[in-house]
Amino acid sequence: MNLRSVVARQSEKLTQWALPIGIIIVWEALSLAGLIPLRILPAPTAVIAAAWKLTLSGELPRNILVSFWRASAGFVIGGGIGFALGLANGLSRRSERIFDSTLQMVRNIPHLALIPLVILWFGIDEEAKIFLVALGVFFPIYVNTQHGIRTVDAQLIEMGRAYGMSPPTLFRRVILPGALPSIFVGLRYALGIMWLTLIVAETISASSGIGYMAMQAREFLLVDVVVLSILIYALLGKLADSTARLLERWCLSWHPAFQSAQETEA
Amino acid sequence: MTVQALRRIDNLNELAPTPGKAEARGAGLAVTIHQLRKSFGQNQVLRGVDLHIGAGEFVAIVGRSGCGKSTLLRLLLGLERPSGGHFRFGERTDDATPRGAIRIMFQEPRLLPWASVLANVEVGLGEQRPPASARERAVATLREVGLEDRRNHWPSVLSGGQKQRVALARALVSRPRVLAFDEPLGALDALTRISMQRLIERVWVDQRFTAIMVTHDVSEAVTLADRVLMIEAGEITFDQRIDLSRPRERGSPEVAALEGKILRALFRNAAAGEDA
Numbered sequence: 020m021n022l023r024s025v026v027a028r029q030s031e032k033l034t035q036w037a038l039p040i041g042i043i044i045v046w047e048a049l050s051l052a053g054l055i056p057l058r059i060l061p062a063p064t065a066v067i068a069a070a071w072k073l074t075l076s077g078e079l080p081r082n083i084l085v086s087f088w089r090a091s092a093g094f095v096i097g098g099g100i101g102f103a104l105g106l107a108n109g110l111s112r113r114s115e116r117i118f119d120s121t122l123q124m125v126r127n128i129p130h131l132a133l134i135p136l137v138i139l140w141f142g143i144d145e146e147a148k149i150f151l152v153a154l155g156v157f158f159p160i161y162v163n164t165q166h167g168i169r170t171v172d173a174q175l176i177e178m179g180r181a182y183g184m185s186p187p188t189l190f191r192r193v194i195l196p197g198a199l200p201s202i203f204v205g206l207r208y209a210l211g212i213m214w215l216t217l218i219v220a221e222t223i224s225a226s227s228g229i230g231y232m233a234m235q236a237r238e239f240l241l242v243d244v245v246v247l248s249i250l251i252y253a254l255l256g257k258l259a260d261s262t263a264r265l266l267e268r269w270c271l272s273w274h275p276a277f278q279s280a281q282e283t284e285a
Numbered sequence: 286m287t288v289q290a291l292r293r294i295d296n297l298n299e300l301a302p303t304p305g306k307a308e309a310r311g312a313g314l315a316v317t318i319h320q321l322r323k324s325f326g327q328n329q330v331l332r333g334v335d336l337h338i339g340a341g342e343f344v345a346i347v348g349r350s351g352c353g354k355s356t357l358l359r360l361l362l363g364l365e366r367p368s369g370g371h372f373r374f375g376e377r378t379d380d381a382t383p384r385g386a387i388r389i390m391f392q393e394p395r396l397l398p399w400a401s402v403l404a405n406v407e408v409g410l411g412e413q414r415p416p417a418s419a420r421e422r423a424v425a426t427l428r429e430v431g432l433e434d435r436r437n438h439w440p441s442v443l444s445g446g447q448k449q450r451v452a453l454a455r456a457l458v459s460r461p462r463v464l465a466f467d468e469p470l471g472a473l474d475a476l477t478r479i480s481m482q483r484l485i486e487r488v489w490v491d492q493r494f495t496a497i498m499v500t501h502d503v504s505e506a507v508t509l510a511d512r513v514l515m516i517e518a519g520e521i522t523f524d525q526r527i528d529l530s531r532p533r534e535r536g537s538p539e540v541a542a543l544e545g546k547i548l549r550a551l552f553r554n555a556a557a558g559e560d561a
Contacts, residue, residue, distance in 0.1 A: 178395040181362050182455075183385065183411045192408070196399040273399040275441045 061243040066250065069243040078232070083251065086217060086228040089145065090255075093152025094213050101157040101209075102202075105164025109198070110190075115165075122161065130154045131219055143224035148217065155216040156209040163205025167198030200274065203267045210259040218252055313341030313495040314386065314462040316361070320370035323356055330356045332519040333370065341493040345506035347547065348516040354499045357516070358465045361497070362389050374463060385411045385459035390469040394448035396440040402451050403427065403436040409455035426458040427451075430484065446477035450484070457488060464489075466498035470505065479535070482509060486532065503551070507543045508533050515550060523550050 043063050049055050050062030057065070073079035104122070108115040130151060141147035171194050179189045221230020229248050236244035271277050318336040322329070330353040338344050346354045359365045361372060374387065388409065396405045406423040427433045430450040432443075440448055449469060456464055466485070470478045486509055489496050500506050506513045507527055515523035525547060529539050 174391070174393060174395050175397065177364060178391065179408075181364055181389050182408055184408075185412060188412060192400070193397065196397070199399075271399075273439045273441070278439070278441070 058240070058242060061246060065243045066246050069241070069247050073232075073244070073247070079247075082227060082229050082232045083255075086221065086230070087255070089148045089221075089228065090152060090213050090217050093149045093217070094156050094209070096149065097153030097156035098160045098206075098209060100153070101160035101205075102164050105161045105202075105205075106168065108161075109165040109168025110194070119165075122158075126158050126162075130216065134220070134223060138224050143226065147224060148220045148228075151220045152213055152216045155212040159205045159208040159212060160202075161205075163201045163208070164198065167201025167205075168194060170201065171197035199270055203263070203271070207260060207263045207267075210263055211256065214252060214256045214259070312460075312462060312493040313339075314374045315340040316372065316374055316463060316495060316497070318357075318370070318372040321357070321360065321367055321372055322369035323353070323360060323365065324368050330519055331360075331367075334516075334519075334521055336514070336521060338495060338497065341495055343489055343496040343498070343509060343511045345498045345500055345510035345513045346516060347500060347503055347506050347513060347551065349551070350501075352516045353519045354516045355467055358389065358467050358497065358499055361463075361465060362387060385409075386461055387463045387465070388456040388459060388461035389465040389467060390449075390452055390456045392468045392471050394440070394445075394452040396448055396451055396455075398440055400440075401437050402432065402440060402443070405440060405451055406454045406458050409458040411459060423454075423458055426454040429457070429488065430454045444477075446473055446481065449473060449477075449481060453481075453485070453488070457492070460492070461494055463495045463497065466496065466500075468500055469498075471501060478505075483532070485509065490531070503544050503547050504535065504540070507540050507547065508535060513543075513547055515547070523547070 046055070046060075047063045050057070050060070050065075055062075061069075070079060104118060108119055133154070134151070137147045137150055141150060175193050175197065176189065179193045184192065217228075218230050221228040222234055225231040225234075229251055233245050233248035236242075236248070268277055316336070316338040318334055318338075321331055321334040321336075323331040334357065346357065348354045356365065360367050396402075397408065400408070403420070403423055406427055407419060409426075410419050410423065424433060424436065427436055430453055432447060432450055432454070435443065435447065435451075440451065443451065452469070469485075470481050473481060482505060485496075489509075496509075498506070498509065503513075510527055513523075513525045513527060514521055517523075525543070527543060529543075533540055
């Protein structure tokens with residue numbers, strides 16, 4: 020690789036940041052010029068100042084931690100059950116007959132419509148938020164795992180059988196790797212739903228977390244804190260997505276879509 | 286594949302089989318098929334096939350699409366259960382077929398895209414592979430098909446012919462005693478096809494497994510096989526020995542004459558079938 024292509028690659032990486040950084044600069048300039056009323060949108064510097072103040076008081080790290088914990092707990096529970104049922108219903112027709120139509124019915128209920136019921140059941144405790152997140156995460160993982168397993172190349176499965184693979188080996192070496200691309204689609208979709216559900220749940224019923232922080236700030240007209248909360252959600256969402264992408268790249272390195280031009284030329 | 290590679294395979298091809306070598310190794314297994322029938326619902330695909338294939342024999346099965354030739358292979362491989370009749374491997378009836386003794390090469394390479402070339406070859410070793418010698422054997426087999434330098438690549442970067450050579454290595458690595466080919470070269474271009482035929486012939490001469498090749502290509506059948514069978518409407522209707530010396534020259538008068546004879550039989554029977 021020569022110097023020019025290194026530079027080209029680096030500048031390509033920077034391009035994706037040009038737009039957000041540009042927007043922030045324009046935003047700051049307009050705020051300084053007094054064109055954006057502070058009551059509507061505080062300047063970026065004001066948001067950074069609020070972040071600094073809340074970090075020093077310990078409020079911000081605590082709320083991020085609480086939200087992060089809820090998101091992960093809900094994700095692990097909902098995703099785990101979804102994955103297990105997706106595997107079962109993908110592999111066994113009988114299991115599919117028992118569970119699938121019921122699950123499809125439940126899937127058609129928007130899970131956020133359950134908020135009143137969930138509050139009645141769990142109050143505004145942790146269980147309520149975790150339950151909602153788990154429910155939201157469950158379906159994308161379930162549907163895509165099942166779909167992935169069902170669509171594994173039947174010729175490869177036949178090859179595995181002809182070459183004497185036992186069912187566990189067949190699953191480990193053929194079926195699961197074949198289903199992975201689809202499972203990752205479900206994973207990334209589920210991560211988006213995870214944050215969305217948590218934001219709504221925390222805004223409506225919570226006594227801690229980033230959503231709660233935003234709602235409190237609204238009561239006291241602290242617009243900078245409200246904007247900060249929104250930005251933190253954006254960052255956490257981006258972080259989750261990048262992690263999933265990284266994992267995908269690592270697990271699916273065999274996939275032509277994830278091979279760099281250089282490798283495919285060889 | 287390059288011209289040099291073709292030449293190399295040609296040269297290897299000229300090595301004559303050592304007499305007595307096959308018996309010493311006990312490589313090929315005879316296959317005896319008795320009144321084998323298979324139907325899918327109302328559709329009778331095989332209607333009582335009787336066939337004996339000698340140990341180490343190379344048999345080609347030709348026939349039109351849907352005549353039941355692929356079904357016969359799938360039954361031998363245990364991928365389908367027969368509706369009637371039976372078959373056995375080896376001469377003795379109590380001969381339990383050892384694992385990995387019967388292998389198949391499909392029309393498609395069917396390589397695992399998420400496993401390296403070498404790992405794909407190792408699939409052929411089966412479940413209980415001795416870990417130490419396994420890798421060595423897989424590498425040696427890859428060398429045999431001329432792809433040792435590609436061992437760590439993903440299958441997706443290989444060409445169609447290279448993929449099929451990996452599939453051949455996967456079939457060979459367990460030293461099978463019966464090797465079934467289900468039109469393995471049908472999807473390859475003409476040149477790659479010829480070089481693959483030479484490779485298969487060379488390996489067979491060297492290892493003397495019993496080879497059963499289903500093919501559409503009559504000239505391929507005549508070039509490779511000791512015996513060409515024709516299946517027509519679920520029965521064997523034609524059985525022709527090919528006693529030409531190897532390697533056979535494509536386009537030589539003897540090969541062309543046999544090709545013509547088999548093609549005529551194919552068309553005659555087809556025409557008779559249409560009249561009926």
